[in-house]
Amino acid sequence: MPEIPAVPRRLVLGGALATGALAAGMGSARAGTSEAAAPGRRPGQKSMINVPYEARDTVRVGIIGLGNRGGPMTTGWSVIPGCTVAAVCDIRPDRAKKSADALEKAGKPRPLEFGGSRDSYKELLKREDIDLVYIATPWEFHYEQGRAALLAGKHAAVELPIAPELKELWDLVDTSERTRRHLILAENCCYGRNELAMLRMAHEGVFGELTNGHGGYLHDLRALLFDDTYYTDSWRRLWHTRSRASFYPMHGLAPIAAAMDINRGDRMATLTATASAPKGLADYRERFVPKGHPSWKETYIEGDLTTCMIQTANGRTIRAEHDVSSPRPYSRINTLAGSRGLFEDYAGDDPTGARVYFEPDHSDDVWRGFAPYREEHEHWLWRELADEAENGGHGGMDYVMQWRIVQSMRAGLVPDFDVYDSAAWCSAVPLSVKSLENKGRPVQMPDFTRGSWVGKRPGLDSKQTEMPPVR
Ligand SMILES: NC(=O)c1ccc[n+]([C@@H]2O[C@H](COP(=O)([O-])OP(=O)(O)OC[C@H]3O[C@@H](n4cnc5c(N)ncnc54)[C@H](O)[C@@H]3O)[C@@H](O)[C@H]2O)c1
Incomplete structure (x- = not known):
């Protein structure tokens, strides 16, 4: 294992043009502070839960x-x-x-x-x-x-x-x-077609009481990370030289958290991280990157596979993974299980790429393709937008996300997820650093809602609304 250098406080990032930028590096959480402690609200500061956008035409x-x-x-x-x-x-x-x-x-x-x-x-x-x-x-x-x-x-x-x-x-x-x-x-993946149908099925009780879920971001980015024209000034590869963290698990974590009603009756309470040795990027460089390339001066410390095990207040578990340094087909895992059955994405030959198995309908140890179930439980956004979304990025989920944000702002709706959800999902990044620094011990996850996670409230499982007419 290479020696792990201290995380620099002053980084030069975002491209050569940003030279002099001060950016705090991941992993600089202050010693002695509690990860979970909620700072008090200042006078005039109020919750943003259930606060609608102000309506507007455009x-x-x-x-x-x-x-x-x-x-x-x-x-x-x-x-x-x-x-x-x-x-x-x-x-x-x-x-x-x-x-x-x-x-x-x-x-x-x-x-x-x-x-x-x-x-x-x-x-x-x-x-x-x-x-x-x-x-x-x-x-x-x-x-x-x-x-x-x-x-x-x-x-x-x-x-x-x-x-x-x-x-x-x-x-x-x-x-x-x-x-x-x-x-x-x-978080475009929250609007993925499979993810939203999975959410609907979970909320309809098809999987019984939810007990566990797995998600992640498993994407072989090695060629792009070493491509001099893709990430501007190699900013993304440079993160692998300075921190051991689950940099980017949110694409898989957020849809699972949404299905589990995190911040709407449950909350993520503790996180335990593990990291495998950093091998993938150095191995790729050895085989494919010419000597003399600037990357040869770099030492990669980010583990290839970083896994966060999250325990929720209601006793569920979520496994969130991140690996962009290993050869493998793409996957966000996207798996959800409960007392009566389960859903697994990135598995099987079904056109949706997913499979299910749940009682009482299934009792023969045989997976079922997801397609008919997705049709039955399709989220209204996809029923409404599938044709329009067809040409949008990432299988249409970018379009659905953008449409929904714009629609929510024009109609004066409460956003499907808010700053509390966003902060909770992203807290896996610094908390994985903390847990890895603590030899993989569990760390407390903060409650950004300051106690309001207990109440049920709508989220991605929204009621159908019409887009206000465009004048
Ligand atoms: N949600 C998704 O599916 C998805 C997909 C890809 C990337 N991303 C995210 O998008 C972000 C950008 O990634 P990317 O692949 O486009 O990187 P990129 O390097 O291609 O683009 C970053 C851009 O930001 C510009 N920039 C840098 N500093 C700036 C500043 N101070 N002010 C204005 N512009 C500045 C750069 O010149 C560059 O054009 C990252 O956070 C990445 O994780 C999300």
Whole structure:
């Protein structure tokens, strides 16, 4: 095992253009502080639970970060009925221009362009004609930019994670409560077709009392991590040199947590992390990366497979995994089980890729393909949007997420998930660091709702509503 260097406090990330950026590294949780302790609310600060968006005709989106994710998502926002891309920003101004040109060419209004420095986004935030800020920059900028968006009076949808540090997650909760603006994780996988049908089945009691679930992000990113043109200035590979963490388990964790009604009657209480040795990236480099490439100066410390075992207050378990360094077909695992049966995604030959088995219908030890059950239990969003979503990213779930956020804002609805859900899902990142530092001992998971997790309330299992007509 390579020696594990101290996590640097001062990082230079987000691209060479961001040189001088101060970003706190994962794993710097202060010694002696309790992971679970909830800071008190300041005067004027109130819960954001069940707080609706203020209704509006059009949602005007400002986008920060126009790379692999932000670029296609910009097109995505622009085609949602009732949504306009009002401004685009990237530290690299040519990307802002390219996005604005593309929208104009597609017959959309030309958005304002911002860029040129790491602080250009602050100019975008000064605009009064922006309602929602979507942030798709490298991880190290999410906290700063999400917080600034709230303070500028905007709602914010932030790519994964909303912040990598526990104290930052708390600060986002507090800032949302103070500003009365929503900040949510842009967790597209919560809107996956299988995930939403699984959620419906769970809530209809098909699997009995839920007892356990597994999810994760298992994606062989090795070629992309070493590609000099994919992740801007290799920001994502660099995280593997500086921290041992479950960097990105939320795509698998969030849908399982939603099915289990986390923050709506149950809560994630403790987390125990394990990590395998870091072998995959060095092995890949040895075989495929020319000597002399800058990566040869790097030492990878992030374990290939990081597993979080989470215990909930109601005695359920969730296993959340992260591995982007090993050869393997893609999987988010997405498995849910209860006293009467189970659902397993990424398994079997069914066209949906999933299978089920539950009593009393099944008692013969034989899996059933998911397709007829998905049709029977289809979430209303997919019944409504399957055709429109067809051309959207990630099998349509990007479109469904964007449609639902815009629809919720236009109709003045409560968001399907909120800053508390987002912070809870993302807390697996810093808490995995803490648990690994503590030789895999369990760590307490904070209750970002400050006691309100007990109450039942709607979430992703929403009632069908009409999109307000577009005038
Ligand atoms: N939800 C999903 O399915 C999904 C998929 C891919 C990526 N992501 C997430 O999206 C985010 C971006 O990933 P990516 O693959 O697009 O990376 P990327 O490197 O392709 O893009 C990042 C962009 O941010 C810009 N940038 C950097 N610092 C900036 C700043 N201070 N101000 C404005 N722009 C800045 C860069 O110039 C670049 O264009 C990450 O959080 C990633 O985890 C999510």
